[in-house]
Amino acid sequence: MTSSPLLEVSGLVARYGKARVLDGLDLTVNRGETVAILGRNGAGKSTLMKCIIGLITEKTGSIRFNGAEIATLPPYKVSRAGIGYVPEERRIFTELTVRENLEVGRLRGRSNTRWPLDRIIEIFPNLKRLLDRPGAQMSGGEQQMVTMARTLLTGPDLILLDEPSEGLAPVIVDQMAGMIRDMQASGLSILISEQNMRFASKISQRAYLLERGEIKFSGPMQTIATNQELYHAHLAV
Amino acid sequence: MTPQHPTAPLLQVRDLLVRYGETLAVNGVSLDVEAGKLIAIIGPNGAGKSTCFNAISGQRPPNAGEVLLDGKSISGLLPETIFSLGVGRTFQVTATVPTMTVRENVQVALISYHRRTFSPWVSARRLYREEADRLLELIGMTGQRDRACGVLAYGDLKRLELAIALANAPRLLLMDEPTAGMAPAERNELMALVARLAADRGIGVLFTEHDIDIVFSLAHRIVVMNRGQLLATGTPDVIRADPRVQEIYLGRDDHTGSAEKQPS
Amino acid sequence: MSLGLFLAQALTGLASAATLFLVSVGLSLVFGITRVVNFAHGAFFMVGAYVGYTLTNYFAASDALSYWLCVVAAAVIVGAIGMAVELLLMRRMYKVPELFQLLATFAVSLLIDDILPIIFGPEDLLAPRVRSLRGGIDLFGARMPVYDLYMIAAAAIVLLLLYIAITRTRWGVLIRAATQDRDMVGALGVNQAWLFTGVFTLGVFLAGLAGALQLGRTSANLGMGTSAITEAFVVVVIGGMGSVTGALVAAILIGELSALGVAYFPQLNLVLMFLIMAAVLAVRPSGLFGKPEALTRQHEFSDEPPLRAISRPLAFAAIALLALLTIAPAVLGTYGLSVVVDVMIAIVFAGSLYLILGPGGLVTFGHACYFGVGAYAVALGIRYAGLSFASALVLAPLAASLFALAFGWLSVRVSGVYFAMLTFALAQIVWSVVFQWYDVTGGDNGLIGLWPTSLSPLVFYFVTLALTAGSIAILGWIPHSALGYALRVTRDSPARAAAIGIDVRLVRLFAFVIASLFAGLAGGLSAFAKGSVFPTAISIGRSIDGLVMVLMGGVESIAGPVVGAAMFYLMQTEILRYTDRWRLVLGVLIILIVLVFPKGVVGSISQRLRGEESR
16 A cells, blocks of 8 residues: 555646636545535635646646646546546536436446446446436436446546535435445545535545635544534635 | 605516526526615525526526516616616626726726717727726726736726726626635725725615625625525525525534534 | 429439538538638548549449449548648647638648649549449439439438437547537546547548549539538538538538529529528527527637837838838839739738728638629729729729628628638628629629720829728728727627627627728729739638738738738739749648747737737
């Protein structure tokens, strides 16, 4: 077992036009760990995710994955290096069926022993009856499952979940927590961004508090969830 | 009790509904904005705030419901028409003209407001220059008025957005995330200015805002949206005390809306 | 008309639709995924015909089987050429501004236009006859060429294979996914570069196939590329970019309309095509099956510095130049004067294009239309109405602005590449009308002998000088005017323009008409300068010349097109002395401009002079 972290972000600065959205961010995710990024709207959570996967190129700083620098790689290479990205807007291919959506994620030429389709359908049993449904005709929760399944098919070691609970009914959010636990059980590392603290606290071990592009606090999930002061300063209304 | 303001609110939104394909982005939202008052819309990402905004300002016509300005319907009108009726708006991502100077950005808004757009023989350089300078003075950008917009800091662009929106002497200001991307000190300064302008000139302001501190310190009333629907409306104190609001921001809790619960 | 004749016409229409579909579906697929409109697509179609001709000749294909094998082999060869072009050139183009993508692909078509006659000679080439594919069959008493039926069958087979490839294969799934959301496909580990290469190759293969299939109907000729791309643009504008269904429906619509149009209203055929396009765009600006495009900012010019008042040195230079040109007749002979007149006309034309392209930010590929309308207004006015020099010269800009009003009304409903394609197609329609309306316009022979006997060359020189100085002053002024400011807002921030009450379409139309007015004036002057008018005045070649002039000079101020036009004209004259392969040189030049000097010469110099100040 190597002791270096799986993902190591240091000094990450990202701009959107002229606005500095991320302002010198440092963060790590260890193997097998689930880490939450907590923060309100506009704190820079989605930007961080997009920087890691390579969709935002206007950035400086270092992003190391498995010891290799990936900050300058295009998204497809980051994906092939072993990072999966589940975007906030889900970005389902609405004109494709669910089966075809999954096909886009399926890696050809590289065996994906950890996440064969049967295993994925075990985690998301509802997918089975949805396979031939057009992407456009799905509820938010169903879309979320498709996009997570699609990402797992790329065979990632680390998965980036950008606000997975957003816009979902509480029952579905609970179901999702179960699915994420299944994924964790297979050894998958997860970086999850959330506004929903209850949900985040159920599944993550460690958390960073992000506000206006800066990390305001980092520590065990437990600490943040129980520290009223922190909570009111950075998360609550 | 006698009603203090017998006149109708400046802006009335009734049962607004906006559909994107199958999904209802805004589902039956009603709200009022009175002259001189600041009204904030808050809610999680995807709650439908921006869509609501675009439906009011004409960028995205509503599928149902009504938007009344001074009691007259403006729903479905073109953005340029709504502008001419006295509605100014600022954009979440700044939409200024990078290839013009700060002053020119304001001048061109004034040119349009005074209906001089189709005048190829009139020099724009001196047109409404003093008026533009007065607006720039108001937002404290006199020193930067000859700089190209493309080289300005983001916070300055946000302030410029406000000056441009004021060019048509609006009665209603729509501000979509007016302080996003600004430094904290700048945010407070800008919104304090907006509050002062609203009070002095009787402008009604409807804004969305991430910065919760600003919302609770300046808004006269807060409208909370969640998943396209109106969740609550009320003064900051009422909203702060509303457990449902805490819940959508923090997730469902089985016991109460209180924040200090241990995670299960 | 009998039922049989009607059926035969309808089937002929379907055969034309087959070609149209094969050409435009490739164009549309490539655009859908790469967002690049491939202007060279028509040229690849033409290459298909020439390669097909070569193969059928070489193998002396006299039976049907070997003929079809040659056709398919030709398509494969053209596809391979397309792949090479994608790998060598297009890959560098996906990130550059739209205008440069269009120009670079057009440059490829210029290269092809000049290389083909070097290899195959200038004559039309007729493929060997295959007896079993010739002749006709009897259809309710009318004869129907049997080859047309083969064409329809070939297109149907391609449609079927395409349908299977797109709906049933992993590749097709990736294509559809990338057409909707390229970035997400990348984030799922798919290397888009190879997807782009594949689609581009397929598109070019289909164009080559259509070209080779054409051999059974007509000869291979050097004009077929331009007419193919024009029709393909009409088809994708009507059908909607990126939609296979749209390409199919619009191809059938246009194919049938042309065939039946020829039968019923032979004179109105092209006008009919224009009317259909107008009707569709008026109701659905993004085409029948296209998705509405978002109002996006044109990024090309977003780092341009603010306009400045005309600087003292520049004003001084302009006055000095004017003084020099005023005394020039004392030094220059008749030939020298005529060269200066030609340069001045080019300057007015480029200056008018600058208004649309620079402050307007709209890429037009049909500006020659208004130049040509001006020129023909003069010619027709003199020929048929006996107009005087002065009144003919007034008529030219008037006629051009009337055309601009009608065409502009349509064109400003779209923006970006759609604007480029639409202006191009409209100009080509006018060109075709002029070319075909032999009785009135003299067709290819043009109208000659326009020089009024009472006019002295010296007077004409001074008239041209005065009009050029006035035009450039006005065109240089407009960006500084209230209208010019509004125009720049519509270019840099359409959302802002709407929010401050500017009617984006109306402002664009206004600028378009003003620019066309001056283009018409330039055209009118050129009719007198040459004493003749030919359809080339309206051709795409002239539109491109204008674009290159403006780009060589730069789009940031009126000085750009003035310098660019003069440079371009003199360079063209010099080069034509040594070689008549002008298009080859121009094609290489354009690719160089796009890759090396994207700011134009004046723009690059002034940026250097500004140095760090603006950054």
